[in-house]
Amino acid sequence: MALTIVATAGSASANSFITLAECETYMEGRGNKALWTAAADSDKNIALVEATRELDLLTYTGYRTDDTQALSWPRQWAVDPDNPTDQYFDTDEIPTRLKNAQAELAFQFIKAGTTDLAALDSKAGVKRKKVDVLETEWFSAATTPTGIARYPRVMNYIRRLLATSGLTTEVIRG
Numbered sequence: 001m002a003l004t005i006v007a008t009a010g011s012a013s014a015n016s017f018i019t020l021a022e023c024e025t026y027m028e029g030r031g032n033k034a035l036w037t038a039a040a041d042s043d044k045n046i047a048l049v050e051a052t053r054e055l056d057l058l059t060y061t062g063y064r065t066d067d068t069q070a071l072s073w074p075r076q077w078a079v080d081p082d083n084p085t086d087q088y089f090d091t092d093e094i095p096t097r098l099k100n101a102q103a104e105l106a107f108q109f110i111k112a113g114t115t116d117l118a119a120l121d122s123k124a125g126v127k128r129k130k131v132d133v134l135e136t137e138w139f140s141a142a143t144t145p146t147g148i149a150r151y152p153r154v155m156n157y158i159r160r161l162l163a164t165s166g167l168t169t170e171v172i173r174g
Contacts, residue, residue, distance in 0.1 A: 051105035081160035101157035
């Protein structure tokens with residue numbers, strides 16, 4: 001049975017923030033799109049759902065609009081960093097930033113082929129590898145990005161949508 005994309009904002013059965021058609025439009029303006037255009041639609045749909053799963057695990061500003069919605073967006077009280085006049089996203093809106101991030105991450109899933117991007121990267125942290133006498137030198141763990149942070153373009157799209165609670169301290173003077 002083929003996977004069907006459900007990208008209805010706020011739906012209890014949604015499995016994607018973006019439709020395949022929206023993603024195709026995004027990819028038209030992307031360099032190195034040949035890998036994407038060569039992929040079968042069924043593989044693209046799988047990549048879109050995988051990308052949604054990864055993005056949906058993150059903590060965003062604001063609150064879910066409805067307790068029954070399947071995905072983390074749409075949200076209420078989520079600040080729109082690109083619109084200075086309307087401070088918040090509409091409660092039925094999926095941000096373009098999130099849709100673009102999903103398209104980029106889906107592209108990475110297509111690019112990876114059979115490699116599971118959701119798994120830990122076995123080569124992460126390798127600074128130098130010497131085959132004769134089998135020597136491997138590793139970077140420190142703090143310098144190696146993991147998860148979605150491995151994809152700077154994805155992070156650049158969503159960074160300003162993410163919650164920062166716990167990273168700041170309130171100062172009370174009295």
